[in-house]
Amino acid sequence: MTFRNVGDGNYREIREAVQALCAEFPAEYHRRIDEARAYPEEFVAALTEAGWMAALIPEKYGGSGLGLTEASVIMEEINRAGGNSGACHGQMYNMNTLVRHGSEEQRQRYLPKIASGELRLQSMGVTEPTTGTDTTKIKTMAVKKGDRYVINGQKVWISRVQHSDLMILLARTTPLDQVKKKSEGMSIFLVDLKDAIGNGLTVNPILNMVNHETNELFFDNLEIPEENLIGEEGQGFKYILTGLNAERVLIAAECIGDGYWFIEKVSDYVKERNVFGRPIGQNQGVQFPIAETYIEVEAANLMRYEACRLYDAGEPCGAQANMAKYLAAKASWEAANACLQFHGGFGFACEYDVERKFRETRLYQVAPISSNMIMSYIAEHVLGLPRSY
Numbered sequence: 001m002t003f004r005n006v007g008d009g010n011y012r013e014i015r016e017a018v019q020a021l022c023a024e025f026p027a028e029y030h031r032r033i034d035e036a037r038a039y040p041e042e043f044v045a046a047l048t049e050a051g052w053m054a055a056l057i058p059e060k061y062g063g064s065g066l067g068l069t070e071a072s073v074i075m076e077e078i079n080r081a082g083g084n085s086g087a088c089h090g091q092m093y094n095m096n097t098l099v100r101h102g103s104e105e106q107r108q109r110y111l112p113k114i115a116s117g118e119l120r121l122q123s124m125g126v127t128e129p130t131t132g133t134d135t136t137k138i139k140t141m142a143v144k145k146g147d148r149y150v151i152n153g154q155k156v157w158i159s160r161v162q163h164s165d166l167m168i169l170l171a172r173t174t175p176l177d178q179v180k181k182k183s184e185g186m187s188i189f190l191v192d193l194k195d196a197i198g199n200g201l202t203v204n205p206i207l208n209m210v211n212h213e214t215n216e217l218f219f220d221n222l223e224i225p226e227e228n229l230i231g232e233e234g235q236g237f238k239y240i241l242t243g244l245n246a247e248r249v250l251i252a253a254e255c256i257g258d259g260y261w262f263i264e265k266v267s268d269y270v271k272e273r274n275v276f277g278r279p280i281g282q283n284q285g286v287q288f289p290i291a292e293t294y295i296e297v298e299a300a301n302l303m304r305y306e307a308c309r310l311y312d313a314g315e316p317c318g319a320q321a322n323m324a325k326y327l328a329a330k331a332s333w334e335a336a337n338a339c340l341q342f343h344g345g346f347g348f349a350c351e352y353d354v355e356r357k358f359r360e361t362r363l364y365q366v367a368p369i370s371s372n373m374i375m376s377y378i379a380e381h382v383l384g385l386p387r388s389y
């Protein structure tokens with residue numbers, strides 16, 4: 001079954017080209033990768049070769065110079081086709097941090113190589129085990145010594161490190177008790193992972209519910225050259241937020257792709273599955289949860305396009321990016337539940353892919369920002385309610 005949705009008429013060329021590429025990597029491919037807990041190397045290589053991973057890189061550095069809206073369409077189509085953009089979406093939102101805040105020298109050094117696929121920028125190190133969502137309390141320190149920064153500290157849940165050449169790292173350059181505002185005194189750096197691993201950086205993989213390569217990182221006097229500082233020292237938190245808004249919008253689009261996948265899958269199934277002498281989809285008890293979740297995915301999609309529009313226009317979009325992520329993650333999870341429920345026992349069988357996509361989409365109510373934190377942001381920054389933490 002196919003149905004039209006809010007964004008279907010937009011960006012037809014991109015959609016059709018990504019759909020054609022994804023068709024070469026059918027559900028069996030992603031299922032096999034999931035079962036083996038492997039990385040979809042061939043899929044990511046094909047996306048890179050086709051230029052999709054360089055969508056946000058300006059043309060003068062070898063990319064296609066597209067906006068966040070187009071990038072989000074690419075991610076949506078991957079998930080809608082049954083894949084999981086989590087293997088590669090880091091490159092999209094990390095890229096914007098480098099494009100917007102990197103020096104001309106850094107852009108020239110890295111962007112053409114990332115565009116060609118010679119280098120991957122898939123990782124971003126923010127979260128720490130003892131501070132969690134309370135990012136301004138991070139303890140990882142970068143101390144300037146001559147022409148180098150020396151990094152000490154720990155990060156957790158840092159994804160795709162083993163499949164990336166570069167990582168954007170957030171560290172404190174001024175201790176918290178010496179800054180006027182807690183959001184100051186943090187800086188971002190480009191870490192050359194191949195140089196760093198074994199020379200001050202230790203990577204411990206974390207086995208988790210999803211086939212998502214993520215790790216604990218230990219920094220023990222890791223030295224990085226001063227030219228790897230991105231932007232101005234002490235302003236890193238502000239730069240990271242630009243990337244985080246992009247990340248929220250892209251993940252909203254992925255959830256929307258997941259949502260449509262679940263709705264299509266379950267709608268097809270309930271028309272075919274006959275119990276009590278008629279298709280189960282004839283029962284309103286089955287129809288309504290599916291219809292409800294479709295309404296919610298469509299509504300989330302409208303907010304996603306609004307967030308994209310603002311971001312691409314360079315306008316503030318924190319509220320819209322957060323709301324799009326909140327709505328889309330919730331809607332895709334409801335769609336996942338309906339899809340699993342109405343597949344009955346078959347929903348649990350790996351060969352239907354429902355249980356895999358169910359696990360994959362569940363992540364997005366926790367990471368990269370939990371739904372509670374979004375509500376807190378809206379309460380405080382949009383509604384002007386008293387700050388709660």
Ligand SMILES: Cc1cc2nc3c(=O)[nH]c(=O)nc-3n(C[C@H](O)[C@H](O)[C@H](O)COP(=O)(O)OP(=O)(O)OC[C@H]3O[C@@H](n4cnc5c(N)ncnc54)[C@H](O)[C@@H]3O)c2cc1C
Binds near residue numbers: 212
């Ligand atoms: C598979 C995976 C991949 C990830 N990849 C990356 C990555 O590449 N880079 C990176 O930097 N991070 C990454 N993360 C980390 C992710 O961003 C965090 O897990 C997420 O932000 C939540 O932080 P936490 O786990 O420390 O939860 P905590 O901060 O400990 O919060 C736990 C729960 O408590 C609730 N909570 C906390 N404080 C409040 C409050 N004040 N009010 C109400 N509720 C509250 C939250 O809703 C949350 O669900 C990843 C996580 C996972 C699971």
